[in-house]
Amino acid sequence: MRKRTIRIRFARATCQESERVLSTPLLIDTDMGIDDAAAVCLALANEAVDVRAIVGVGGNVDLEQAVTNIDRLLTALNPPAMPVIGRGMDQVAEGLVDRRSVLGKDGFGEVDLAASGLPVVGFREAYREAIESAGGELTVLAIGPLTNVATILRESPELARSIRRIYVMGGAVLGKGNIAGVAEFNFHRDPVAAAAVLASGLNITVSPLEVTSHVSLDESNVAHLAASGYRTGEVLARLLAFPIEHDAGPQRGKFQLHDAVAAAGVLWPSLFMRTRMRLEITTEGEHAGRSKPALGGDPNTQIDLLTAVNAGDLLENLLESLCHEAFVV
Ligand code: RIB
Ligand code: CA
16 A cells, blocks of 8 residues: 555656646657657657657668658647657668567558658758757757767767757667667667767766666556547557567567657656766677776766666556546647
8 A cells, every 4th residue: 555655646746846847848869660659659748848859760660761650640649739850860881670570561560640741851950949949958868779869969069069968768788688689779770879979978868778678568558558538548559559469579468668768767767776887889790789888988978877767657657648648639
């Protein structure tokens, strides 16, 4: 009983916090697969953040499919304040893997969600507008390969230094990776970009695979979302059907919400434990994208690494956010 009371108190505290705290302006950089969609739904359903822009990057699927999926999701959700959509970059290396085998040919569970041709701007314009209009308060949630972020950092370093904080889903630092058991997909897909961003000295929080893998949705959670009567829950339930039905691996019947956990790091930081360290990224060879703790070096290039998560409370907050936000107008 005591645990339940704490949870209710926490939930009220969160609501009170969000009422007290001005919305954090947010730009989401995403390779728009299904766990990316969960992160976007979570951000759009929470008044603590104000989603100013959603920028596509190649990764789970190619760049054009990622941008189309952003349009499909926003068309289905029709949020009160429509974020700017940006077209970023794709990675050009030979033989790169994507994640369509897990997510379906379109990266979105092959569901019937139509794009409506929402306007799209270049990612440089989307970043500049979001950073300048936020006056030094912009948070970037990077939940795909860091190709766009590294390009902005390289081409416009002063603009990039006006970003308040960058939350990254990526890396497998104190645990196994999902690429050959060593690297994590986002860092593997563009290891040079990952190395450049993580060594930049910007305020960065990394949500690595060994933390994000602790939060999954199962069939009963999906049924709860589908019956919620709210657009965020219903749309997400449709996207989740494919991976939950088709995953024959150890995660059968469950779907890991890597990117939604990174988004939760922005919304509910008290649910995580963290440490500070420098990361060393392998930038070539079969272990490209591998991320390991680096000893010594410039302390100004350390990042915050999340090391543990209260998965139960995070899942409860996530389901409450996705099922109780009245998008239905
Ligand atoms: O390794 C998991 C990450 O790679 C997630 O962001 C997933 O969406 C893919 O981009
Ligand atoms: Ca992603």
